[in-house]
Every structure is written in C-alpha cells, then in structure tokens.
Amino acid sequence: MSQKKIPTYENLGVSSQKEDVHSALKNIDKGLFPGAFCKVIEDIALDKNYCSILHADGAGTKSTLAYMMYRETNDVSYFKGIVQDSVIMNLDDIMCVGKPTAILLSNTIGRNKKIISGEIIAKIIQSYEKYIEELRERGIPIYTGGGETADVGDLVRTLIVDSTLITRMKREDVINPQTIREGDVIVGLSSFGKAKYENAEYNSGIGSNGLTLARHGLLKHKYYDKYPECFAPEIDKELVFFGKYDLNDKVPNTPLSVGEAILSPTRTYAPILMEIFKDDYSEIHAIFHNTGGGQTKCSKFGHKIHYIKDNLFTVPTIFSMIQESSQIPWEEMYRVFNMGNLLEIVCSEEYAKNKIIPIASKFSVDARIIGYCKSNLQNENQLTITSPQGKFKY
C-alpha cells in the first residue's frame, strides 16, 4: 500500500517561507533602510529628504476561487473582492513603512481568454477604479495610473491579478524595525468581523495568504473533476481538494458560506494607520503585515529580538475549519495564516493603550496587546507562540 501523502504547504507547491527566493535575493542591494518592512529606495524625484517605495504583489490563487464561485452562481461580482486583495497586499505593506504621500497604482491582469470573458475583465477594471475611489474618500491619497490586460492562456489557467504601487515618503517618517527593544508590546489588530469602513456584512479574516492550503484543505474532492482548470496537475491527486466541505456549506457563527468565507476580501488597516499617522508616530518601532509567513512574519525583522505572543485572538472559525478539515498541524497553521490578526504594531505599552487601541476601536476593529518583545542574546531572532493549541517555537 502506498503511503498517504502528507498535506503540507510544500507538497501543494507553495513555500510559506520562500527559502529559494530569499536565497536568490541575498546579494541584491537592500536599499536605504535595510531591515524596513519594504525595500526603500532613492526618491524618484531625487529629493534627499524623501525616499520612494515601489511594491508589487497580487491576489495570488484567490482569483481561482472567485472563478469557481462565479461558475457555481454565474455572478461576476465575486471578482470584486479579488481587486481589493490585490490592492491591499501592496497598500498595507507600504504603510508598514510609514506615512505615504501620494500613492500611484497600476495593475497587470493575465487571463486565459477561452475561460475569462470580457465581462469579467470589465468587472475587474471597474472594481479597481471604484475601490481606489473608496480608499481616497477614506483619506488614503491613492490614484490609478493604468494597467495591462494580457491574453496569456498558454501561461495562465484562469486569471492572475497583480498590482504595483509606488509612493514617496519623508525619510524621517520611515519606521525602522531595528529600533524594537525589550519591553515593547505587540498590538494585534483583528482581521475578522466588520470594520466600520467595510461594506461586507462580515469578514472571515482569511486575508490573501495560505489560499492554496485553504482551498485544497477545505473543499471536497468532487471539485477535482469539476474544475480541472483550478489546480496544478503536478500536485498529487489525493492532495487536490482533499477537504470536507462544499462551497455552499455554512461557516458556523457567521453569515458566510465556505466559498464566501475564503473569498472574504483582505481587510485593510490603511484608514486606521492614516489616523495614527496624523500625529508624530515616532513611538512606533515596527508595523508588521502578517501575509507570507503568517504569524511568524515578525521574526524576519528586528535585531536579536525574542517575540513572545501569548494573548492572541481566539482563532476565527475559518482557520479552525481549515485545520480540522485538512489536519494540518497547528504549528504549520500559524506559519501560513494570519490566524486572526493581520496587522501588528510594536510600541510601548502606554502608546498602545492610549493611542492605537482607542483609534482602532473608533473604526470597530478589535485591537489588543497580544504579546511583547524581549532581548535575545543567543539567537538572531526568535518567536514563541503560546496558544490554546500548544506552544510553538520558531
């Protein structure tokens, strides 16, 4: 009898830590502020008091799920959220570095024209314009600069939606995680529920990370035959859609179906951060957007810091469902997903209590001190997560 394949992220063709990519990047120039959350480069306008940040990312494999929901319902509006994902994966990364001046955005859409119609492309392009306008109305100085839609069916099974953002920032406004020190607390901002600025009734908290694992780990194998265009044929067949759920099954304690829950558009924290950035924010030592690497993201930043997280949010239902359906070890769950807080702010306890938590609360986003930082003399960085599911060291 053949051994059962272990459903790790690696076996699904995704590396949560991207070791080989980081190794390819190790000799590349680190920019003006090595150790900042994004690469910071010389100002495009050549002003020595300013710097620029150029950032590219996208909705990842979430678009293939939007496609499945569209096929199930014939409703193109499922592609709207993908646009938000593609924008926020960039915007919130940039804002981890500090207060942006004007932000420009462009997008690249690659489609298999035999599958993705002009109607879908129109929906996506219109959603970009609409969402950017919405962000602007909420005080984010963001503008669109065009984009490119390419018919590349020989490359793309369904649809890929990427965005690139650029902003300028005052150099003195850059947040440098190298300033994290013993005694700093970690404030977590929740990724689930309903923020004041969110249109949808409820956000599952899923974000845009770990979607390959979420899809295959949650959904039933019946989708293997139904949507052969929605997975890499190189994955072991038994790891393709190996979960327990139908797209229409309900997620307990939420108004969402399983399909809707994993399509919940990534929450942005930009309105909250813009409010915080209105005053001097030099007491903030770091902001982390917990995308690739999930709850372990922080450990790539700072200098000889031991991050201790012992007061995380109760894990939102969607993540418990993924774990239970896929039997992925909890240690790996924390490495792949945001697990309930997609943004972390590192600062003094006082600043957390007097400034960050009250401002987040104004926007109906739960925020709490989820942990703290200690000096770590022996290793470069370390992370210990203490959770109801166990104690994990990274």
Place this chain on the structure above:
Amino acid sequence: MSQKKIPTYENLGVSSQKEDVHSALKNIDKGLFPGAFCKVIEDIALDKNYCSILHADGAGTKSTLAYMMYRETNDVSYFKGIVQDSVIMNLDDIMCVGKPTAILLSNTIGRNKKIISGEIIAKIIQSYEKYIEELRERGIPIYTGGGETADVGDLVRTLIVDSTLITRMKREDVINPQTIREGDVIVGLSSFGKAKYENAEYNSGIGSNGLTLARHGLLKHKYYDKYPECFAPEIDKELVFFGKYDLNDKVPNTPLSVGEAILSPTRTYAPILMEIFKDDYSEIHAIFHNTGGGQTKCSKFGHKIHYIKDNLFTVPTIFSMIQESSQIPWEEMYRVFNMGNLLEIVCSEEYAKNKIIPIASKFSVDARIIGYCKSNLQNENQLTITSPQGKFKY
C-alpha cells in the same frame, strides 16, 4: 469529415486588438494627455510642471518558450532574454511619450513551483539586476525597486514574468500624437540584425508580440505530447503546435535555431531615443512602439490621419517562416507582428533625414522612411500597407 480549424490568433485564445479590454476601459479617465502613447497622470511629487507615467507589461507567453528551450538543453540562461523582454515592453512604451527623468522598476514573477526551480528564479532575479545596470551604463536612468515572486501553481502553468515602470517627465516634454499632420513622414527603426548595444550575435526581430501565434504556427505537433504544460488545453488540439519546425531547425541566413529566433530578446530603442532627446525634439509628432497590434498600432493614435506605409523593410526571415509554416494570411501577419520595424517616429522629412536616421545609424540600427501621413477627412484614422505580399487596408 470535420472542417479544419482556421489558425487565427483569436482561435488560439489571443485577441490582437483586445476589443473587449478596450471596451472595458472606455469610461476610464484618460489622464492628462488623452491620445498620448501611454496614460500620463498627475505627478507623484505633485509638481504641476511634471507628470508621471506608470506602466505595466511583461514577457507574455515568451516565458513558456524559454522553459521549453531550458527543458531541451538544461541551460537556465534561456531565461535571461525573458527579463529583457519584460523590461523593454515597458521602457520603450514609456519613451514613446518623451524624455524620462529617473525610472523605477519592479517585477512580479508568478511560478509553478513544481516545475520552476529556485535556480531559474535566481537566474531571473540576477538578470534583472544585470540588465538594469547595463541600461544605466548606456545612459538610461533606470533603477530597481524590488519585486515579488509568488508560488501560484494553481494559476500559472509554468512561469509569468511582468514588470512595472514608473517615471516622471516634464509636461512640456510630452509628445502628443494629436500633433501629427499631413506631410509628416514615418521613420521605421529595424527590429532585426545586431545593434551596437546588443550582446547577442543576431536579433531575429520577433520582439514580444504575437508569440502565441509564432510558437503554435512554427513548431511541430510533437511538442503537444512532450510539453502539455506549455499551452491552454482549451485550444483545439489541431491548433496546438501545428507548424513544420523543430526547435533546433536552423533559420536560413541567420546564426539562429528556430527556438533561439523566437526567443530573441526584444530590441530596445532607448539608447537611440536618449540620444535624440538630448536636444530639443519638439519636431517629433509621435513615436509608436509596434507591440500589440503590430504594424497597425499607429492607427489608434492621431486625429483623422491616413497612415500610408509603402516602403517597409524586407520582411525578416522569422516572419516569413511563421507565415509559410502557419498559412496565416499576410493581412493578419501585419496585424499581429512588428514585421521588421518595432519602432516608428513621425516627424518632418528633414528631421528624419538630418537627425533620426543618422543617430540610429551610429548605433548600427537601420532606419528609413517607411511611409507618410495624409489628412483623412472621412474616417477617424486609416492605414494602408503596400507590401510585396499585397495591399492591406485597416
């Protein structure tokens, strides 16, 4: 007996004119200079004398051919040219608008990790750094600002390599094709041979457009079974690799194999344009980069102009081979490919003869007057191509 499928670009899942995309874009803001070659927007540094251009595009399906050549030879260096394609599809578009100040670049690489190794990603990332440095040494003020590599095997069959560029430009330096007038000539700059600034021995002239048609129309059906990861399964089987050639077959009168010829990296004209832009260039009324739409690109620009091209370069061998192997009508060939001149400059005959042609010649790039412009009172724009293969009206 079933009717033989006609091998049009449309049947291969690519629209050379992108009608549905243009229709989706028709209500989108056209920017500061409607009718310019790229969308021009408010300056990111908010200076009213300047404007910004943000531009996204990529190597398209050319990357799947680099993958095939790599698989045939185990040589990762085939991915180098893809980087040049991905950069030049943006850089030369931007330079059609005028003289750039600093240019920043970022990239998005989407890969199927089960197929595309870390070694390939490293090659691509290093090639970006190297090529940008090379451009800088040739006087192009371009800098890298980072990028993103995503493991998205459920979306991408092999590899997609896109780039985004941003630049600032003086508003008074913007070239506006609305200024094209009767009597202007069209100077064509050749896309084949060996420019002084090119490393490869010989450039086939293929560029980065029409690659889906080039691959399927040239290559033998034996690759259908060998590389199922290199085409959309939704294409009619008989249109997949329906040509006459092996990747190793030689292209007559060149040092290139068929595989190498369709992988020839897109020629850039940036060094030539930077030289032209050193002096006042207000006599240039338009510059066209003949990518999507091939030789018909010009007809989307200008106001009531009849473009007459009656002195084009002899069609480079690679295009004749594609036509002969695929039996695509010549009219469609001109609509898909650059057919020998990838860049066109519209100006007075005198300026063409005294300035553009001599400067191009200094860089060993053939340039000649390939046609002229007439006022066209009846229709918006019109294009007539008179060639040894026939007279075509668009």
